[in-house]
Amino acid sequence: MTKFKYVGRPVPRVDAMEKVTGSAVFTDDIELPGMLHTKLLRSPHPHARIVETRTDRAEAVEGVVSVVTGRDFPFKLGIYVGDRDVLATEKALWVGQPVAAVVAETEAIAEKAVQLIEVEYENLEAVFDARKAMEEDAPIIHERLGEYRTLPIFSPRPGTNIASVFTLKKGDIEKGFAEADLIVENEFSLPQVSHAYMETMCFIARHGADGNVEIWSSSQPPFIVRYLTSMSLDIPLSKIVVHAPYVGGGFGGKAGLNFEPLTVLLSKASGNRPVKLRLTREEHFTVAAIRPGLHATVKTGVKKDGRIVAEKIVYVFDAGANADYAVNVGRAAGYDAIGPYDIPNVEAESFTVYTNKLYATAFRGFGHMELHWAIERQRDIIAKKLGMDPIEFRAKNVLKPGISETGTGARLREDAANLEECLRRVGDALEWGKKPAKPKEPWKVRGKGLAVLMKGPAIPPNTASSAVVRFNEDASIELMVGTSEMGQGTLTSLTQMVAERLRVPMEKIRVASLRGTASTMYTWQTVGSRGLFMDGRAVLEANKDAESQIKQIASQVLHVSEEDLELAEEKVRVREEPWRSLTLAEVVMGYMYPGGNSIGGPVVGRGSYIATGLSVLDPDTGQGNPAVFETFGCQGAEVEVNVLTGQVEILKAFSAFDIGRAINPLLVEGQVYGGTVMASSIALFEQLIYQEGVLLNPHFLDYKIARMSDAPEDMVSISVENPQEDGPYGARGIGELTMIGMAAALGNAVSNALNIEIKDLPMTPENVWKAVTRQNPKLLERAKRYLKGE
Amino acid sequence: MFVTLPEFEYHRPQTVSAALDLLDQYGGGATVMAGGTDLLVDMRYRIRVPEHVIDLKGIEELGKLTFQPGEGLVIGATVTLNRLLEYDAVQSRFGALHDALEDMCDDQVRNRATLAGNLCTASPAADCAPPLLVFDAKVEVASPAGRRMVDLPDLFTGVKETSLGTDEMVTAVHVPEPPPDVQSRYLKGKRSSEDCAIVGVAALVARWDDPRDRVVRLAYSSVAPTPVRVYDVERIFRQDKPWGDLVEEAVSAALNRVSPISDVRSSKEYRVHLIDVLTRLALRELLGGRR
Numbered sequence A: 001m002t003k004f005k006y007v008g009r010p011v012p013r014v015d016a017m018e019k020v021t022g023s024a025v026f027t028d029d030i031e032l033p034g035m036l037h038t039k040l041l042r043s044p045h046p047h048a049r050i051v052e053t054r055t056d057r058a059e060a061v062e063g064v065v066s067v068v069t070g071r072d073f074p075f076k077l078g079i080y081v082g083d084r085d086v087l088a089t090e091k092a093l094w095v096g097q098p099v100a101a102v103v104a105e106t107e108a109i110a111e112k113a114v115q116l117i118e119v120e121y122e123n124l125e126a127v128f129d130a131r132k133a134m135e136e137d138a139p140i141i142h143e144r145l146g147e148y149r150t151l152p153i154f155s156p157r158p159g160t161n162i163a164s165v166f167t168l169k170k171g172d173i174e175k176g177f178a179e180a181d182l183i184v185e186n187e188f189s190l191p192q193v194s195h196a197y198m199e200t201m202c203f204i205a206r207h208g209a210d211g212n213v214e215i216w217s218s219s220q221p222p223f224i225v226r227y228l229t230s231m232s233l234d235i236p237l238s239k240i241v242v243h244a245p246y247v248g249g250g251f252g253g254k255a256g257l258n259f260e261p262l263t264v265l266l267s268k269a270s271g272n273r274p275v276k277l278r279l280t281r282e283e284h285f286t287v288a289a290i291r292p293g294l295h296a297t298v299k300t301g302v303k304k305d306g307r308i309v310a311e312k313i314v315y316v317f318d319a320g321a322n323a324d325y326a327v328n329v330g331r332a333a334g335y336d337a338i339g340p341y342d343i344p345n346v347e348a349e350s351f352t353v354y355t356n357k358l359y360a361t362a363f364r365g366f367g368h369m370e371l372h373w374a375i376e377r378q379r380d381i382i383a384k385k386l387g388m389d390p391i392e393f394r395a396k397n398v399l400k401p402g403i404s405e406t407g408t409g410a411r412l413r414e415d416a417a418n419l420e421e422c423l424r425r426v427g428d429a430l431e432w433g434k435k436p437a438k439p440k441e442p443w444k445v446r447g448k449g450l451a452v453l454m455k456g457p458a459i460p461p462n463t464a465s466s467a468v469v470r471f472n473e474d475a476s477i478e479l480m481v482g483t484s485e486m487g488q489g490t491l492t493s494l495t496q497m498v499a500e501r502l503r504v505p506m507e508k509i510r511v512a513s514l515r516g517t518a519s520t521m522y523t524w525q526t527v528g529s530r531g532l533f534m535d536g537r538a539v540l541e542a543n544k545d546a547e548s549q550i551k552q553i554a555s556q557v558l559h560v561s562e563e564d565l566e567l568a569e570e571k572v573r574v575r576e577e578p579w580r581s582l583t584l585a586e587v588v589m590g591y592m593y594p595g596g597n598s599i600g601g602p603v604v605g606r607g608s609y610i611a612t613g614l615s616v617l618d619p620d621t622g623q624g625n626p627a628v629f630e631t632f633g634c635q636g637a638e639v640e641v642n643v644l645t646g647q648v649e650i651l652k653a654f655s656a657f658d659i660g661r662a663i664n665p666l667l668v669e670g671q672v673y674g675g676t677v678m679a680s681s682i683a684l685f686e687q688l689i690y691q692e693g694v695l696l697n698p699h700f701l702d703y704k705i706a707r708m709s710d711a712p713e714d715m716v717s718i719s720v721e722n723p724q725e726d727g728p729y730g731a732r733g734i735g736e737l738t739m740i741g742m743a744a745a746l747g748n749a750v751s752n753a754l755n756i757e758i759k760d761l762p763m764t765p766e767n768v769w770k771a772v773t774r775q776n777p778k779l780l781e782r783a784k785r786y787l788k789g790e
Numbered sequence B: 001m002f003v004t005l006p007e008f009e010y011h012r013p014q015t016v017s018a019a020l021d022l023l024d025q026y027g028g029g030a031t032v033m034a035g036g037t038d039l040l041v042d043m044r045y046r047i048r049v050p051e052h053v054i055d056l057k058g059i060e061e062l063g064k065l066t067f068q069p070g071e072g073l074v075i076g077a078t079v080t081l082n083r084l085l086e087y088d089a090v091q092s093r094f095g096a097l098h099d100a101l102e103d104m105c106d107d108q109v110r111n112r113a114t115l116a117g118n119l120c121t122a123s124p125a126a127d128c129a130p131p132l133l134v135f136d137a138k139v140e141v142a143s144p145a146g147r148r149m150v151d152l153p154d155l156f157t158g159v160k161e162t163s164l165g166t167d168e169m170v171t172a173v174h175v176p177e178p179p180p181d182v183q184s185r186y187l188k189g190k191r192s193s194e195d196c197a198i199v200g201v202a203a204l205v206a207r208w209d210d211p212r213d214r215v216v217r218l219a220y221s222s223v224a225p226t227p228v229r230v231y232d233v234e235r236i237f238r239q240d241k242p243w244g245d246l247v248e249e250a251v252s253a254a255l256n257r258v259s260p261i262s263d264v265r266s267s268k269e270y271r272v273h274l275i276d277v278l279t280r281l282a283l284r285e286l287l288g289g290r291r
């Protein structure tokens, strides 16, 4: 049980009332005086030169304020590689890419006028498959790749479609394979998928005549939006303010920079009036960034006793038409290529490749759900070949605190997360040794499966956070942090941490719901499961600072040394003589003696944190330390498959993560349920289906996502708490982790149930039926015989 | 895909004759609307751009829902799917229809969507169509010239096409009372728990113990340009042959009648496979203990 009053307790979210009553403000709720609306014209071609654009008919529509094309905005955007047009300038690179925009008094007028823009295209040869795009004679999508502003840690290959490649090398791969008793090689794949967050993206921008720019954005990272907008559009940082209202789900899709620069430029082009850009769901499906697809080739050498001695991996990420953010997905998947395993000889190459499809960005798990699909399916296949229990096989090879080395050659700290414990706990929950119960219908089969996983924040080595804890007259507190609230609940956990240290009830601590660059403290981005850890560390520093200011004042008044004081029950008091105390309200605005003389002043606690001990990875071998913490975990499931239809039902889903400490167990459970359902949805249903570059399912009618009735009946979060010394109260991050292993666990369970090997996602009923037909036709025949009553 | 609806004039008549007058007056420029769950989507996509939308929900007569022994079930054109779902007679006597309703859309959409709308959309995937085909339903059609009854199969003429004239509308759906021992099921092949049909199969069995008078019917959705009933089945099951042979014949009759295609939802091969297994599953569920 927790020894704390707030930390570790399942307190309700601080934003719960606002959200259930509908008073929470999201970007689309905001209306500004004189605000205009915009609609985008989208390319119908996957790869085409823009010869000419005629806008006069659109301009003539009453109520139209401005019509712009790509050539009006010759800026390149991007967080890691500046490869993105504001609007397609010379070429359109995918079906759906915005090529022009209309700004008008109403959305309806903009919508009508945008149809009247005429664009003449010259079609170019297109390429849709990432591996084909890597071939010698493939059409080149970004001819100017070599000229783009690129962070030096990335290695684009100008003259090809390879936006970046990351290489990991450890030990001697040839020697490793020579020592192996068994070598297993497999290919795995996952399609591109949509983030499908509930709130479609919305942006409002006002480019004032005085050069001041204000942006409201459904964005995960207001500070990065400000920084990148400033850099890309050459506007001084100090002239930009970014407001970040609540975000209705981001999952990485609202990280980095999205349509903020476009909206700013549209406002500038429209007489400095504010402009709102909001995407419909269907527009979203063809305009906004998605998760990359992956093709993986994994070759593994093992000894008879189950020790993995060598692993060679090639990941090819299908980034679509832009890779400005996706190059870092490819990189993160590259350095974590082998997952949470201690393997002496490793060689991995992770390519991020352009194709003429929707472009990819960050997505919950940042390449790790994808890579774990490949390696955790591979682990089960190997275990089967060795005749070993998959838990024992994994236990033999997983990283162990204080002993093991990761793929990047970083030694695991003594207080690192304990993966083996997670593995055993999930195994126990699944009653691993026991056969699953028989289904009611004889044409159904059941199977169990699990997968282990790891991830740390994929961030630049100098990523930082800050926080301010500011007291009000009644000793209530304003907590100022930059981290965004997009459903994950970090603001609640941070509030608990303030209440714990400063002994103020949670109700008296307020975190502004409308945050932004001018009203909150700096944080890099709310991504990579870093918020609680890094912003949390900054909050702890701010707490400490505030506490010492309070004690300084109180020590003068009470004539005791600061060390002899403590905070309790909204008071500061002498530890050994608790009846000698001052209320916080008497102190936090400065203390006034009865005679009127005053000391101190308003208490403002300030805290900063910067990741330390991280390294710039070696450019040739990828060796070094990329992460401030790694969270390890294991996920497992039991499924029932209808052999006749291929339909998969998830009966049970268990997750165990060593998160050090659950600051709020309710929020951890929420993350686990959300991650489990999201991962199941991606594992069983989700795929963007293209035909010659045209998306065939740009709506929820045919892009299936899980609904409540698809959620596993039995979902359990198992909390493992081996604290990390430098984590806030020992905590590590959890957000992304909860979906990283579940797809592979389901793949293993389905494969076990049907006695086949599933290697490609999604496991739709049709795909499962096809796999059974190909790999285990006898099973299907038997099921059909049952049906005939034989 | 647009955010806005195209411009149109909205009418909300209080009687059928007032609605018919409007249809007559505006000819092909008008369309009737019940729940709007198909129509408004089509309008946002500009698949349909009617100048006049005639909302039927204000017409009291169209809200009637009755079951009378001998007469059967009468479902007014504005009766929602959820109202039907909760109607006792549907659950007790029209099992296949109840199955279809339970598995259609989602709760929010079912609160608005109507049965008549589902039929008049004439989607090959209309879930209510196969059950109503095996129950021999008829639609009551009104026009300025009067009312007529149309056999359900004659309503469907193609993908999203009906035999209704521009001045006609459906006022009710009539489903005759089935034999007392009737049993029926509707099974739906889906991609996830809430989906339109990849393949839908309605099966009905009555008077099984009397081989010469036996009634076995099958109808399908999503396997042809319109929902289809396979009429040969009735004859097949009146033969004096072993059960297994009858089912084989019925499945081949069904496969002969349908013309499934490959699309974004399913390949043709998988549809053929589903027709096969879902037909067998449905018949087995109905006859499991009795053959």
Ligand SMILES: Cc1cc2nc3c(=O)[nH]c(=O)nc-3n(C[C@H](O)[C@H](O)[C@H](O)COP(=O)(O)OP(=O)(O)OC[C@H]3O[C@@H](n4cnc5c(N)ncnc54)[C@H](O)[C@@H]3O)c2cc1C
Residues within 6 Å of the ligand: B031, B032, B033, B034, B035, B036, B037, B038, B039, B040, B041, B056, B077, B103, B104, B105, B106, B109, B112, B113, B114, B115, B116, B117, B118, B119, B120, B121, B125, B126, B127, B128, B164, B168, B169, B170, B171, B195, B196, B197
């Ligand atoms: C999210 C969602 C999920 C859905 N899921 C399913 C599903 O699982 N299965 C399924 O079959 N359908 C599904 N649908 C489609 C739709 O909901 C159904 O077809 C519904 O029954 C249509 O009824 P309605 O009253 O809304 O029709 P409306 O949209 O009002 O009308 C549909 C068409 O019929 C015409 N019409 C309506 N009433 C009459 C009348 N009395 N006389 C003449 N013509 C008329 C209209 O002019 C229009 O062309 C779904 C729709 C949505 C939006």
